[in-house]
Amino acid sequence: MTIEFEGRTLRAFTAEPLAVALFASGVRVLSRSIKYHRPRAFFCLEGHCGACLMRVDGIPNVRACMTRCREGLVVEGQNAFPASDLDVLSAMDWLFPQGMNHHTLMTGSKILNRVMQKFVRQLSGLGKAPERRGTALHEVRSQHVDVAVIGAGPAGLSAARAAAEQGASVLCVDEQALSGGSLLCDPRFGREEAERLAEAARNAGARFLTRSPVIAWFPEEDNGLLAVATPEGLVRVTARRYVYATGAYDTNALFEDNDRPGIFSARGVGRLAVLHGVRPGHRVVVVGAGSNDAVNAYAAALAAELGALGIETVFVDGNHEKALRARGHAWVEGLDVEGKDGRRHREPCDAVAVAAPPQPASEAPRQHGAEVVLSAEAGGFVVIADESGRTSVQGVLACGDVTGYMGPERAAHAGTRAGLAAAKEALSA
Ligand code: FES
Incomplete structure (x- = not known):
């Protein structure tokens, strides 16, 4: 069956999660974050992180990982102009590297302030209303x-x-x-x-x-x-x-730029590879949890499975190393890692699976x-x-x-x- 994504027609399996279908078709950036327009892709694939929100059939903020594909589904990214993967408004992230507070962006004129606040709010991606009503739970x-x-x-x-x-x-x-x-x-x-x-x-x-x-x-x-x-x-x-x-x-680990697309929860990678049969990347870094044995056991099993699927896999043992910073912009390209002895190195990759203790x-x-x-x-x-x-x-x-x-x-x-x-x-x- 086919679905429409930002003017392109893509093939998908009936009832497949939309986020998986898009990823399998090569779509990487799903949407942009509000305010700074940072690129967004799925993280958990189980409906709990909010990273995969998209506009589906005119309704905003729909979780792509919880939406089942059906013929003719019309899907767009959010907070992006003109498209999710090439969003000119992502300059906001560059213009306001220390963050932006709407309340301090004031001029001396009340009228100008109103115009400016409305303009800035729209730049931020707030407030594109649904095109139709959601389904009410009548029965x-x-x-x-x-x-x-x-x-x-x-x-x-x-x-x-x-x-x-x-x-x-x-x-x-x-x-x-x-x-x-x-x-x-x-x-x-x-x-x-x-x-x-x-x-x-x-x-x-x-x-x-x-x-x-x-x-x-x-x-x-x-x-x-x-x-x-x-x-x-x-x-x-x-x-x-x-x-x-x-x-x-699923939760994330703390390191710089940990919201880069391509950084997934380990269980998200498991869902992608084990449940849906989709390869998460060519070179995957699995980041272990450190002291939590049950989480480490899962991370090691996932790393072994990815290896068995022919995917080059690197395991960052949380007990001896820690992730410092993600590299890449619209998609992760590497992970900076620091060992206990303070030595740093970079692992090139196109996917990171983070095994942090689930909440x-x-x-x-x-x-x-x-x-x-x-x-x-x-x-x-x-x-x-x-x-x-x-x-x-x-x-x-x-x-x-x-x-x-x-x-x-x-x-x-x-x-x-x-x-x-x-x-x-x-x-x-
Ligand atoms: S809510 Fe969809 S990927 Fe987490």
Whole structure:
């Protein structure tokens, strides 16, 4: 099938993520950042970083990695003139290297100020309105189950299966189109393992809502109410027990110009190569995390997989070296690296895969009242849960990476324990 990108017709597979289809067709810069017009490309490929926002069928700020290709899709970059890869307004980045504050760009005249502020705001890329309305979620349905599992990664799928096998009615909701979460981007497991786990949960009786993010929790009912935005409309989910298996977000490491296109999260590279079969580059630098063993193990597995695909791969071991600065402008061309002895060298590359500790996706259980603690090692707020996944709130359980990044295998075990505990409590409630 075909899609249109800034006047060009490109080929794509039906239902392929738009960001992947564009990359596979050679499109590198997707959009420009607001204000400084720095080039933007995807980073996480899972809908959480906001680096891939584009204008799709006249609607601005659409995540290209979460948009499925369909015939005739019309796609444009944002904040770019005349095109994303050749944006004359990127001079803003050069003109204001120390940053620009609209409030200090004042003249002596009120009228001139108004004109100038409007002009500068437009230069910055703020305010091109949608050409049509978004889709409203008119239809509202209700579902009540014994156990609601939020997240269909290794922890969520294992929890759903374990709870269903105990005889509980189970609904598993996930924002992604494919169940499997972090398994899907992991060369040690991959899509087959994700499908096996999802199939096992389904065979045990669990039901699924995919492409359905949980958008809020409300305290109305006894044990709360989840609002789930499905493609068909809003679903009010009530459950005796809630199991949060929301995983963790990909994060970046700190080094100069770490927002250059071509710098991806390691799991983003995994999604590209393992899930979609698209090569991320010809020479890839994989940056390890340092002290986090689970993250390092993933980074090493990814580096080995890329090597096996015939891609020249360099592994920067976070324990002995650190990334200092990205080179290149519209696309990364190299990475400056410093060893522990202070020696510096440059690794030429056309892709960087950063394996930083993922940040626990703890917003939903926090909103539900579960206690969290800030952990620098875990890169954010982790949910406090016991061995069985019980949190500080009666009826609310959490398991997997949302309680601190642990990798797919341990997450699956934690999910099983939480599913068993949730079913036991729900069926005796
Ligand atoms: S949100 Fe699309 S790449 Fe991160």
